[in-house]
Amino acid sequence: MSESLPRGEVEGPHAPRAAEPAPGDGTQLDPAAGPPPDSGLAIVSDSLPPVGVYGAPRPAVPQRLPLTPRFRGCGSGAGAGVGADAASPTGFRRLPDWLKVKLPGTGEYAGTKALLRRLSLHTVCEEARCPNLGHCWERGTATIMILGELCTRRCGFCAVAPGKPNGYVDWDEPRRVGEAVAEMGLRHTVITSVARDDLTDGGSTIFARVIREIRKHSDTVIEVLIPDFRGHAQDLQRVIDARPEVINHNIETVERLHPVVRPSARYARSLDLLRQVQQSGAPIKVKSGIMLGLGEQQNEVIQTLRDLVAHGCELLTIGQYLRPTPQHLPVIEYVRPETFRWWGEQARALGFESVASGPLVRSSFHADELAGTVRPGERSKTG
Numbered sequence: 001m002s003e004s005l006p007r008g009e010v011e012g013p014h015a016p017r018a019a020e021p022a023p024g025d026g027t028q029l030d031p032a033a034g035p036p037p038d039s040g041l042a043i044v045s046d047s048l049p050p051v052g053v054y055g056a057p058r059p060a061v062p063q064r065l066p067l068t069p070r071f072r073g074c075g076s077g078a079g080a081g082v083g084a085d086a087a088s089p090t091g092f093r094r095l096p097d098w099l100k101v102k103l104p105g106t107g108e109y110a111g112t113k114a115l116l117r118r119l120s121l122h123t124v125c126e127e128a129r130c131p132n133l134g135h136c137w138e139r140g141t142a143t144i145m146i147l148g149e150l151c152t153r154r155c156g157f158c159a160v161a162p163g164k165p166n167g168y169v170d171w172d173e174p175r176r177v178g179e180a181v182a183e184m185g186l187r188h189t190v191i192t193s194v195a196r197d198d199l200t201d202g203g204s205t206i207f208a209r210v211i212r213e214i215r216k217h218s219d220t221v222i223e224v225l226i227p228d229f230r231g232h233a234q235d236l237q238r239v240i241d242a243r244p245e246v247i248n249h250n251i252e253t254v255e256r257l258h259p260v261v262r263p264s265a266r267y268a269r270s271l272d273l274l275r276q277v278q279q280s281g282a283p284i285k286v287k288s289g290i291m292l293g294l295g296e297q298q299n300e301v302i303q304t305l306r307d308l309v310a311h312g313c314e315l316l317t318i319g320q321y322l323r324p325t326p327q328h329l330p331v332i333e334y335v336r337p338e339t340f341r342w343w344g345e346q347a348r349a350l351g352f353e354s355v356a357s358g359p360l361v362r363s364s365f366h367a368d369e370l371a372g373t374v375r376p377g378e379r380s381k382t383g
Contacts, residue, residue: 051169051199051205052199052200053166053198053199053200054197054199055198058167059166060165060166060167060168060169061166061168062148062149062150062163062164062165062166062168063150063163063165063166064150064161064163095334096334098337098359099322099334099359112184115180115183116144116180119176119179119180121144121145121173121176121177121180122144122145122146122148122149123143123144143190143192143225143363143364144177144180144181144189144190144191144192145160145192145194146173146174146191146192146193146203146206146207146210147165147169147170147173147194147196147203147206148165148168148170148196149161149194150162150163150164150165151163151194151195152164152165152194152195152196152197152198153195153263153264153265154263154264155252155261155262155263155264155265156260156261156262156263156328156329157252157261157291157294157321157324157328157329158324158328159324159325159328160194165194165196165198166198167198167199169199169206171206173206173210174206174209174210174212175213177210177213177214178210178213178214178217179217181214181217181218181220182214182217182218184381185381185382186218186220186380186381186382187221187368187374187380187381187382188220188367188368188371188380189218189221189222189223190223190224190225190363190364190367191210191211191214191222191223191225192225192226192363192364193206193207193225193226193227194227195264196227197230197264201229201235201238202227202229202230202232202235203229204229204236204238204239205238207224207226207239207242208238208239208241208242211224211239211242211244212242221245221246221368221371221373222244222245222246223247223248223287223367223371224239224244224248225248225249225250225363225364226239226248226249226273227249228249228265228266228269228270228273231266231269231272231273236273236276236277237276237280240276240277240280240282240284243282243284244284245283245284245285245371246285246286246315246367246371247284247285247286247287248287248288248289248315248363249270249273249274249277249287249288250270250290250317250363251267251270251271251288251289251290251304251307252265252270252290252291253290253291253294253296253304254290254296254297254300254303255267255300255303256296256300257295257296260329261329270288271307271308271311272311274286274288274308274311274312274313275311275312277312278313279312285314285315285353285371286312286313286315287313287315287316287317287370287371288308288313288317289316289317289318289319289362289363290304290305290316290317290318291318291319291320291321292318292319292320292321292333292335292340292343293321293331293333293334293335294321294329294331294332295332301343302346302350305346305347305350306350308352309350309351309352313352314352314353315352315355315370315371316352316354316355316356316357317355317356317357317361317362317363317365318340318343318347318355318356318357318358318361319340319357319358319359319360319361319362319365320334320335320340320359320360320361334359335359337358337359340357340358340361341357341358343357344356344357344358354372355370356370368380
């Protein structure tokens with residue numbers, strides 16, 4: 001990405017991709033005994049299950065380890081070398097004009113930043129180095145990222161720092177998120193998270209508590225961008241039962257590129273998640289997103305869009321992949337704006353209810369407009 005793009009607080013050492021724990025290796029906490037000292041765990045309310053941690057007992061201290069290249073494929077060798085020679089010696093291609101954005105600082109930017117800092121909340125805007133940070137914060141909106149700043153996965157495209165959270169959970173976070181949403185006066189709120197494969201519930205309990213805490217303070221429309229919970233249906237159901245208005249889970253790329261772009265995820269698993277939401281009977285919109293520029297072919301993108309529609313997806317975002325660091329997957333192609341417009345037309349023709357397609361479109365970019373909460377150009381805040 002260019003020097004003009006905002007950079008989040010992700011400097012310093014990072015962790016390699018954590019091994020996926022085997023089902024059944026977790027230990028459930030005894031509600032009567034309470035959490036062990038300095039464990040970072042807590043027993044939640046009687047209506048929610050206790051949360052355990054996979055692996056041997058250890059201090060609940062999040063840990064980052066050195067960053068390593070992400071473009072050599074997964075452990076099986078699938079996808080190895082995809083795009084590895086496509087970048088310049090500096091690791092980046094020059095950005096075309098349509099991808100250059102202004103530096104942030106006007107409108108409600110300062111107030112949004114101050115509020116998030118005061119409540120010690122993370123945003124995906126910063127951690128993922130989103131090019132739209134300035135635009136969204138100036139509107140007084142932000143996508144809050146819960147469950148910490150370290151992800152247990154190591155996707156080839158993502159700037160969020162990977163690491164070992166070691167079971168740490170900030171149980172006061174839902175209260176602070178609810179307070180922030182109320183103070184920001186948002187008509188549409190987007191909550192996302194890192195992947196937490198170290199937790200036996202995948203972080204779904206915190207998602208549910210955040211949704212309920214927001215409901216106490218605001219009548220905002222709630223959209224959650226969730227991980228795949230490693231395919232555990234009961235964890236997804238916990239989020240569904242909390243009744244957000246929109247559940248988003250990004251397919252990210254075509255099936256062929258999954259082993260290198262999303263080595264810890266599975267294409268079919270993500271589609272199954274979307275179908276479970278759609279078949280739940282809950283009044284929840286189903287949303288997903290895909291990146292272009294990673295080497296996908298036109299017929300593969302069309303097939304992915306058809307798969308999403310067949311699995312109940314109603315809302316769709318299509319955006320350009322931008323390389324966060326030289327350690328991440330190179331950009332194979334900068335897709336032109338008119339091509340994104342064409343893809344938007346194709347997606348709508350295939351049956352999507354609403355589509356946002358453009359070079360700078362991201363999962364949460366103008367999510368309020370895509371979901372129909374506000375009309376294009378209408379203010380996204382109350383008051």
